[in-house]
Amino acid sequence: MSSSVPVAKKKQINLLRGWPSPHLLPADLLSAACQRVLADPVESVPILQYAPDEGYQPLRERLAQWLGRHFGVEPDANRICITGGASQNLACVLQSFTDPHYTRAVWMVAPCYHLAGAIFEDSGFAGRLRAAPEDDEGLDTEELERRMEAWESKEREESHPEFRKLYRHVIYVVPTCSNPSGKTLSVRRRESLVKLARKYDALVISDDVYDFLQWPIDGAVSPQWPPKMRLPRLCDIDMSLGRAENDPRGFGNTVSNGSFSKIAGPGVRTGWAEGTPAFALGLSKTGSTMSGGAPSQLCAAMLADLLRSGELESFIENKTRPALQRRHRIMMDAVKEHLEPLGVVSRESSISGEGIYGGYFVWLMLTQGPPAVLVSDAAVEEENIIIGRGNMFAVRGDEQGAKFDQDIRLCFSWEPEEALVDGVKRLGRLIKRMQGNLDHYEKLAAQIKDSDRPVSSWV
Ligand SMILES: Cc1ncc(COP(=O)(O)O)c(C=O)c1O
Structure with a gap:
């Protein structure tokens, strides 16, 4: 029928x-910013060259200010590394901080962002992606621990590349306004997830791409964001707990994978990663970044300009x-x-x-x-x-x-x-x-x- x-x-x-x-999307603003940043050779010369590995410094600093203000944390540009967006950076994080011989499993909050699976598989984790289910509060951290415990075995290897550490597990989450479920993980669960990651030597890769896209269901949108729309990021909780005993070099157990795709346009291919300074440095030493410089240098300059003027906000x-x-x-x-x-x-x-x-x-x-x-x-x-x-x-x-x-x-x-x-x-x-x-x-x-x-x- x-x-x-x-x-x-x-x-x-x-x-x-x-x-x-x-x-x-702010096409006019990007166009004007492009004109501005290319007009003056003092700015345009470095912008059109290979970028420093950690990314365009003014954008790192302006992001640190913006995020620090928004999430109520101390701004620190050394925690930030400019990326080519969340997808590209997910691949870089896996190249630099995981090894399919060492890293046991990738735990993905399910339902999950469906295009992330291929990125993990390309990094050697085919067959080792495991589901971590949600309940009404988002990721069920108790069930995740049961599944991780069952997966763990006794033998442990240690590996200490100069700028890096290799994590034993990866946990992939979209804690705020998730794609696809729309759920936001509660503060209680955020805290237990970070503690779980520290206990199991896991890196939580947190795609924080929708943080700035929240609104009240009834009533007007206001520039004064209520605390319930500014829940602490996993990386902020991790930092607030100080260095874990099993992490003497201070890499931390979380990385916030941010992106301009949803706030300035997917075509700008620019994002940022925020973790500990050691993590950001290690990430910036990814081979393809050391050869090509940080991705998206020209767009990074345009976005830094729009953050400076407040126009993007x-x-x-x-x-x-x-x-x-x-x-x-x-x-x-x-x-x-x-x-x-x-x-x-x-x-x-x-x-x-x-x-x-x-x-x-x-x-x-x-x-x-x-x-x-x-x-x-x-x-x-x-x-x-x-x-x-x-x-x-x-x-x-x-x-x-x-x-x-x-x-x-x-x-x-x-x-x-x-x-x-x-x-x-x-x-x-x-x-x-x-x-x-x-x-x-x-x-x-x-x-x-x-x-x-x-x-x-x-x-
Ligand atoms: C959860 C999540 N992560 C990453 C991406 C892709 O981000 P980017 O455009 O920065 O690569 C998307 C896009 O839909 C997404 O929903």
Whole structure:
């Protein structure tokens, strides 16, 4: 059974793509900053050369000021290393601080950011990615410890490259407004995660890419951020605990993997890593950085200019956050109207009961069926709508460790506002049709190979 309008005539709506809408990005500001930083040879000469390994110094300093102010910590540019964005830096961290012969396992909070799996596999961890499930408070650290304990064996090797340490485990998390679940990890769990990492010689790689994209669900966005939207980063908790006994050289057990992708544009390919000074130094000595210099030198200079003038912060406060707040509300209103009556359950707040949300995504559970994979196949076939099926976000190679057969992820940052509503409405009609005729859709799905299903944002 299919809807009356042939699929080819329906406008495609992509609710899988996790990109910012062009309206959310400061093109004019970047253009003016580019003109400014290249106009004066005193600035332009070093900007167009190989960068220092640790990155463009004015950007390190301005980031330290901004982050220090925002999170209420002492600014220290020596803790920061400029990167080519969170994805590129994840690969650099793995190259420099892990070794597949030494590092036992990679623990990924599940559901997880689905494109991170390939980065870990490229670094030699295929088959050793393990799921660490979430509960209502985010990552369940007690369950993670049980799984880590079971995985540990007695033998231990020590290895001390000059600028580095090798960690025995990696834990990969998106603690604030997670992609895909939208959840924010509670302070209690943040503290126990850092303690767990210290106990098990683990490096927590914390993709902190949505920290500046949070808003109250009801009421206006304000530049005065309440504490619940500024929970301490894992790296700040780690620093506040001082040097761990088993870490005499002070590398710490957390790295904050920050990015300008969601606040200035993915195309700027610039981010930052913040950890201890020893960690930042070790990271800057990654071979490809020592050869090519820190990535994104020209963009780093433009972003430093926009941080100096305060224009980037103003843009985030006045444009990006209110626009995302509005888009989220529009999508949630549509979810309530068209999906809730069909048994679809959504999450109100990134932290339960706190009335805040953030990031780009809503995570929905189809409590009365049909399975998410059937819905995503039929959504393409009958409605020309692309959505994220839950199992895309399972941990590769440990799909049984945490399963998401009934979940879907929808992105509200990419499509225009009216398409968000139309997409959810069409999805509702589809789910209703499916609930009444499951056999037909099961047969249809059996004809589709898993490899033909969309896996990345490029669909
Ligand atoms: C959790 C998470 N990490 C990393 C990235 C990619 O970051 P970047 O563009 O800085 O490489 C994304 C983009 O969607 C993301 O959601």
